[in-house]
Amino acid sequence: MSVAVRWLPCGPCATMVELDDPEAPAVLRAALAADVAVRGAAIDVVPAARTLLVTHEPGATAAVREAMERAVAGLGIAARPAASAAPLVEVPVVYDGEDLAEVASRVGRSVAEVVAMHAGAEYRVAFCGFAPGFAYLRGLDARLVLPRRATPRPRVPAGSVAIAAEYSAVYPGASPGGWHLLGTTRMAMWDASRADAPAVLVPGMRVRFVPEAR
């Protein structure tokens, strides 16, 4: 496959690239994480929806850009890690979300069908953001795509399983939020005291939601 690439300016201490494939940023991050040259020069390697950012000291611009170009070229020729090779996380969900009935009504399906569609898909962690451990999951059934709520809630409970646009996510902690709430998980998505792996969901991982009784 071939990916259209655009380099975006981002100041003296960062290098950013835009890719026309929403799966590419997480794949590129994995490639860069394995690159010794990048590990020596990069401060952070941050994927997002269609872009990837590497922050670095001003003097490392050339080295980082060269390594990124190598990794981007690899997107086109090397076999991507097979989807089935990425670690799979199963997230147990009680489908008791406040917005479940409204979502069902807006997409013209029954609640049971919405649950079956949400739990029937396999997701990939595209990137994280918004809050520590908040992972944007791609792979949502196209029939469930809805814009964010017109009025965000001031407080969404921790563990809320939600959807908006083409994404699903789990709110790792209580926070404001504008996504549609389908259910709740008891899985702790974020624990800063797990110093080697504070987040359950990391870019590139596969995710399934497994319905469980209340």
Added chain:
Amino acid sequence: MSGASGGGAALVVVAPGVATTVQDAGRAGWAHLGVPRAGAADRSSHRLANRLVGNAEGAAALETSGGLAVRAEGGPLVVAVAGADASLEVDGAAVDAGRAVALAAGTVLRVGVPRRGIRIYVAVAGGIAGLAVLGSRSADALSGIVPVPVAAGARLAIGSPAVGGAAPAVGAVPPIAATAAAPPVADYLALWPGPRSDRFDDATRSLIASSPWTVTPESNRVGVRLAGPAIASHDALESEPLVRGAVQVPPSGGLVVMLADHPTTGGYPVVGVVDEASVDALAQARPGDSVRFRWRRASDPQTASSPPRP
């Protein structure tokens, strides 16, 4: 690492003051999990305070907007203050900023409200110890990570002064008045093109650089909000990574310059990126202060806007 309940030297918080937090060089390496970098808002003043007491540049120190009082306990300490200009007293006697100062056991350092600038750094030889979260003791306003809370009565354990380097002789470093006591709010903030510069036409980019912008009271460690001329807004984009210094154009008007606790990704277009030295200067701007931008081109030398290191 010294335990918080150990009997070693400590700073006891007598009065926590305004917006006082523990800050080091920040939580690098976790942005891909949505964790803000945090760390000192004005990095150069934080570095200077640490250098004055012989610490590693990224050691944990106090960042405050004044009204702070701390008492040395369990032994004498050496402290240094840099950043915004404020009155400093040790047991009632005025002392200088920008130099190492002895704090005998039982004596109290009082930091007044800033006369100029807004963020003051108090470093202690040995650095503030205690629990680190994901490699950093920095408080992060956005995600609520606060490894070392600063509240009245809190006892902040102090680490051992740097191995190999003797503790600095008190007063050995002359006051650096111009740098330490009056951080310049730069005449111009150096603004480099940002990822979405091309979404804004030449007239808009010129307007950003030709107009004064006023720091608003909603500014905090997450971002400095600037009010100024109306800038044509754009639809939100898909989430993009953000850097410190990124200048967002939100639909609500004005500009937001990302500071230490900025979110790792955002959906508003970033028209430009303020460079490191200019972000430090902006971090000292007070609500009501006026700032201006000057565009830089990719072909400009990258160090052109940096002041000499102290």
